[in-house]
Amino acid sequence: MEFRKNDLVTLEIEDCGIDGEGIGKADGFTVFVKDAVIGDTVTAKIIKAKKNYGYGRLMEVLKPSPYRVEPKCEFARQCGGCQLQALSYDQQLVFKTNKVKGHLERIGGFTDIPMEPIIGMDELFHYRNKAQFPVGRNKEGKIVTGFYAGRTHNIIENRDCALGVAENKEVLDRVIAHMEKYGIEPYNEATGKGLVRHVLIRYGYFTKEVMVCLILNGNKIPKEELLVKSLCEIPGMTSITINVNKKHSNVILGEEIRLLWGQEYITDRIGDISYQISPLSFYQVNPMQTQKLYAKALEYADLHGEETVWDLYCGIGTISLFLAQKAKFVRGVEIVPAAIENAKENAKLNGLENTEFFVGKAEEVLPREYKKNGVYADVIVVDPPRKGCDETLLETMIEMNPERIVYVSCDSATLARDLKYLCERGYELRKVCPVDQFGMTVHVETVVLLSHKKPDGHINVKVEFGKGEGKVPLDNIAKRAETYKPKE
Numbered sequence: 001m002e003f004r005k006n007d008l009v010t011l012e013i014e015d016c017g018i019d020g021e022g023i024g025k026a027d028g029f030t031v032f033v034k035d036a037v038i039g040d041t042v043t044a045k046i047i048k049a050k051k052n053y054g055y056g057r058l059m060e061v062l063k064p065s066p067y068r069v070e071p072k073c074e075f076a077r078q079c080g081g082c083q084l085q086a087l088s089y090d091q092q093l094v095f096k097t098n099k100v101k102g103h104l105e106r107i108g109g110f111t112d113i114p115m116e117p118i119i120g121m122d123e124l125f126h127y128r129n130k131a132q133f134p135v136g137r138n139k140e141g142k143i144v145t146g147f148y149a150g151r152t153h154n155i156i157e158n159r160d161c162a163l164g165v166a167e168n169k170e171v172l173d174r175v176i177a178h179m180e181k182y183g184i185e186p187y188n189e190a191t192g193k194g195l196v197r198h199v200l201i202r203y204g205y206f207t208k209e210v211m212v213c214l215i216l217n218g219n220k221i222p223k224e225e226l227l228v229k230s231l232c233e234i235p236g237m238t239s240i241t242i243n244v245n246k247k248h249s250n251v252i253l254g255e256e257i258r259l260l261w262g263q264e265y266i267t268d269r270i271g272d273i274s275y276q277i278s279p280l281s282f283y284q285v286n287p288m289q290t291q292k293l294y295a296k297a298l299e300y301a302d303l304h305g306e307e308t309v310w311d312l313y314c315g316i317g318t319i320s321l322f323l324a325q326k327a328k329f330v331r332g333v334e335i336v337p338a339a340i341e342n343a344k345e346n347a348k349l350n351g352l353e354n355t356e357f358f359v360g361k362a363e364e365v366l367p368r369e370y371k372k373n374g375v376y377a378d379v380i381v382v383d384p385p386r387k388g389c390d391e392t393l394l395e396t397m398i399e400m401n402p403e404r405i406v407y408v409s410c411d412s413a414t415l416a417r418d419l420k421y422l423c424e425r426g427y428e429l430r431k432v433c434p435v436d437q438f439g440m441t442v443h444v445e446t447v448v449l450l451s452h453k454k455p456d457g458h459i460n461v462k463v464e465f466g467k468g469e470g471k472v473p474l475d476n477i478a479k480r481a482e483t484y485k486p487k488e
Contacts, residue, residue, distance in 0.1 A: 001026075001027045001029070003026065003029050003046055003049050003054060004046065004049055005046055005047065005048065005049055006045060006046060006047075007045070007046045007049075008043055008044070008045055008046075008059070009026040009029075009031060009043070009044055009046065009056065010026070010041070010042070010043055010062070011024030011025070011026055011031055011033065011036070011041070011042055011043075011044055011056075012024055012040075012041050013033065013036045013037060013038055013039060013040040013041070013042060013065070014038065015038065016037075016038050016095050016098075017032055018099055018102075018413075018442065019034075019083060019442055020034075020083035020084050020087075020095070020441075020442040021033060021034045021035075021036070021083075022034075022035075022036025022037055022038065022040060022042070024036070024042070024044075028052075029052065029053065029054065030052065030053040030054075031044060031046070031053070031054050031055070031056045032053070032054070032055050032056065033055075033056045033057070033058050034057070034058065034083075034150075035058045035077050035086060036058050036061075037064075037065045037067055037068045037086055037087050037091075038065060038067060038087075038091070039064075039065025039066055039067050039068070040061055040063065040064060040065040040068060041061075041062045041063035042058055042059070042060065042061050042062060043059045043060040043062060044056030044057060044058055044059055045057045045059050067087055067088045067091040068086055068087070068088075069085075069086060069087070069088050070086075071085035071086050072085060072125060072162045073085060073158075073161070073162040075146075075147075075156050075158050078149050078150070078156050079146075079147050079148075079149065079150070079156050079158065080147065080148055080149055080150035080151065080152075081147050081161070081163065081441070082162075082163065082440040082441055083440075083441055083442045084440050084441060084442060085162075085440045089120070089121075089124055089439065092436070092439065092440070093118050093120050093436060095442075096118060096434055096436060096442075096444040097115070097118045097434055099412060099442070099444060100115075100412040100415075100432065100434045100444060100446050101113060101115060103412040103413045103415070103416040104412070104415075104416045104419070104432065106416075107413055107416035107417055107420070108416035108417070108419050108420040108423075109420055110416075110419070110420075110423075110429060113429070113432055114429065114430060114431050114432060115432050115433075115434075116431060116432065116433040117433075118433070118434040118435070118436060118444075119289070119292050119293075119296065119433065119434070119435045119436065120436050121286075121288070121289055121436050121439045122288065123288060124439045124440070125162050125163060125439075125440075126162070126163065126164065126165055126166070127163060127285075127286045127288065127289070127439065128161075128163045128164050128165070128285045128286065129165065129202060129203045129204070129205050129268070129283075129285055129286070129287055130200075130201070130202050130203070130283070130285050131161065131164045131168055131200075131201050132198050132199075132200050132252055133145045133146065133147070133159075133168075133172060133198060133199045133200075133201070134146075134147075134148065134153075134155055134197070134198050135155075135175075135176075135179075135186040135187065135196045135197065135198060135199060136155050136186045136187070136188070136189075137186055137188075138155070138157065143176055143179055143180060143186055144157040145157070145159060145172050145175075145176060145199065146158035146159065146161075147161065153189060153250070159172040159173065159176075162440075163439075163440060164201075165201075165203045167201065167203055167210050167234060167236070168201050170234050171199065171201050171210070171212055171231065171234065172199060174227070174230045174231055174234075175196075175199055175212075175214070175227070175231075177230075178221075178223070178226065178227045178230065179196060182222050182223050184196060184221060184222055187217050189250070192217075192248040193217075194217060195216055195217055195218050195221065196214060196215075196216060196217075196221070197215040197216060197217055197245060197252070198214075198215040198252055199212065199213075199214060199215070200212070200213040200214075200215060200243070200252075200253075200279055201213075202266060202277060202279070202283075203236075203266075204236075204238075204266045204267060204268040204277075205268055205287040205288070206268055206269045206287065207266065207267050207268055207269070208235075208236045209236050209238040209239075209266035209267060209268070210234060210235075210236040210237050210238055210239075210266070211238060211239040211240075211241075211265075211266045211277070211279065212231055212237070212239070212240050212241075213239075213240075213241045213242070213243050213257075213279040214241075214242050214243070215243045215245050215252060215253060215254070216242055216243070216244060216245070217245065217246055218244070218246070219242075219244055219258075220242065220258075221242070224242075224260060228240055228260055228261045231261075232261065237262065238262050238263065238266050239259075239261075239262045239263050239264060239265060239266055240259075240260040240261040240262055241257050241258060241259050241260060241264060241279055242257070242258045242260060243256070243257050243279055244256040244257075244258070253279070253280060257278075257279055257280070264278055264279075265277055265278045265281075265342075268283075268287060269287075270284075270287055270290050270291050270294060270318065270322065271291050271294070271295070271322065272325070273318075273321045273322055273325075273346075273350055274346070274349055274350060275316060275317075275318060275321075275342075275346050275349075276316075276342060276345055276346055276349060277316070277342075278338065278342060280336075280338055280339075281315070281316050281338075281339060281342055282315040282316065282336075282339065283315070283316060283318065284318065284437065285437070285438075286437045286438065289435060289436065289437045289445075290318075290437070292435060293408070293435045293437065293445055293447065294318070294319055294322045296433050296435065296447045297319060297322070297323075297381060297406050297408055297447050298322055298323060298326065300404070300406045300431060300447060300448075300449040301323060301326075301327075301379050301381060301404065301406050302379075302404065303323065303326035303327045303379065304326070305326065305327070305328060306328050306378075307327050307328055307378040307379050308327070308328055308329045308330075308331075308375075308376065308377055308378050308379075309323050309327045309329070309330045309331070309377060309378065309379045309380070309381060310330075310331050310332075310333070310366065310377045310379075310380045310381070310402075311323060311330055311331070311332040311333070311381045311382075311383075312332075312333050312362040312366065312380065312381070312382040312383070312384070312389075312393065313333070313334060313362055313382065313383050313384045313385065314332030314333060314334045314339075314343060314357065314383075315334055315336075315339050315343070315383075316339050316342035316343050316346060317332055317342070317343030317344075317346045317347060317355070317357065319381055319383060319408070320332040320343065320347075320355060320357070321343075321346055321347060321350055321352055321355070323381060324347070324352045324354050324355050325352070327354065327379075328354065329354045329355070329356070330354060330355045330356075331355070331356045331357070331358065331369075331375070332355065332356070332357045332358070333357075333358045333360060333361075333362045333365045333366065334357070334358075334359065334362075335359070335360060335361050335362075336359075337359050340357045340358070340359045343355075343357045344357055361390075362382075362384075362389075362390070362393050363389075363390035363392040363393035363396075364392075366393060366396045366397070366400075367392065367393075367395075367396045370396055370399065370400055376400060376402075377400050377402045378402055378403055378404075379402055379403065379404045379405070379406065380397055380400070380402045380404075380405045380406070381405075381406045381407075381408070382397075382405065382406070382407050382408070383407075383408040383409075384409070384414075385410075386410055386411040386414065387411075387414060388409075388411065388414030388415065388417060388418050389414075389418050391421070394418060394421050394422060397422070398422065398425045398426065398427075401426075401452065402452070403451065403452055404449065404450065404451050404452075405422065405427060405449075405450040405451075406447065406448070406449055406450075407419065407446075407447070407448040407450065408445065408446070408447050408448075409445065409446045409447075409448070410443065410445055412444065412446055415446055415448065419448065419450070422450055423450070426452060426453055427450040427451065427452060427453065428450065428451055428452070428453045429448065429449075429450060430449040430450060430451050431447075431448065431449040432446065432447075432448050432449075433446065433447045433448075434446050435447060
């Protein structure tokens with residue numbers, strides 16, 4: 001039977017796609033249905049039809065799945081932020097485990113994967129310490145803020161997100177009230193006119209400090225001293241800044257920041273390490289789970305106080321400083337200059353002098369430091385963006401020949417691709433542990449341990465004597481022989 005757009009089909013949902021959509025079949029025709037849950041029997045309307053598969057809109061749940069739960073948020077279906085609120089949490093963890101395992105099998109070609117149980121969350125809601133709220137007008141002309149509907153830039157009005165902290169609503173109420181009172185226009189993406197683009201809020205989970213950053217299509221906001229006075233009535237208010245972004249694009253943050261009140265950063269902790277966080281800093285959004293994530297990375301790194309470690313894509317030094325507690329020396333690389341300044345400040349803040357940070361692309365800094373300056377690594381920790389590692393970087397990691405590589409990933413597809421490359425060139429997949437950082441969403445972090453394949457009791461060293469680019473310094477060889485321990 002051939003299916004067309006607007007056809008109604010009845011489906012038993014038997015599987016779940018990587019974006020959380022339910023998957024069912026009608027006469028052999030596969031249909032992907034957003035908001036359907038494994039075990040549901042549903043009616044869906046075909047909204048796009050290809051030859052052998054299509055996409056459907058959920059019209060009615062005829063028989064709910066035993067895994068279906070009532071979403072906490074009334075906007076869960078419209079909003080693009082949460083994809084899994086209708087799925088019970090234990091099944092969310094099953095879905096995420098299978099997602100990681102499936103990518104490692106299909107893309108990486110791995111079998112008999114040494115998976116550890118996924119590390120789940122204790123607090124399933126109000127865990128996000130950061131939120132960026134777009135500001136606009138609705139069809140009735142009212143100023144609204146909230147989140148974009150899935151795959152659109154239409155704002156779903158919601159000042160009290162179930163994943164965010166309670167302080168968000170208090171901040172947004174005061175900012176919108178100020179805009180209404182003084183006739184301040186929200187930004188209009190279509191025309192490029194209007195002033196207030198986004199409101200960025202950060203919260204120190206352990207310190208209770210609050211940061212507000214107003215992203216403006218201009219240099220200042222009218223009556224800003226009155227807005228500051230209002231915001232300062234919120235307990236924990238620590239930092240109020242303006243971020244200037246006059247570009248006609250959908251990039252949220254500009255480069256210029258102006259302090260309105262307080263200090264330009266807030267402080268928070270992960271374990272025993274304190275971090276200063278600015279509006280532009282990359283910092284994990286779920287600090288409780290981040291502590292578990294970094295503890296697992298530290299466990300896999302297996303540091304005993306004599307190791308030299310490279311932390312690639314180090315950001316503000318979040319993992320670097322965690323590792324520096326146990327390592328002899330840690331070097332971090334990050335492309336954002338402001339983040340490296342933060343990393344150096346954070347090292348000072350925590351009294352950690354066994355660190356060094358480099359500004360630049362990891363795929364350029366690491367080869368330079370290795371080939372020209374002879375810097376080696378016992379352990380490499382890499383935590384790249386979603387696109388994964390550049391092949392040049394992977395090549396240098398292979399050349400540097402560290403005992404262990406700890407790969408922290410926010411995208412299991414690019415993780416699988418990079419692991420395949422490394423494991424075809426002398427490394428072995430030893431441990432894989434998914435960590436749920438983002439409950440109610442389809443995203444999952446993964447920590448992986450790779451170790452070098454070596455015959456027991458042997459050291460294989462490819463030696464090129466002499467000096468100059470591409471040669472291995474003799475003290476490096478001695479270091480490798482000194483520190484190598486055959487596996488038991």
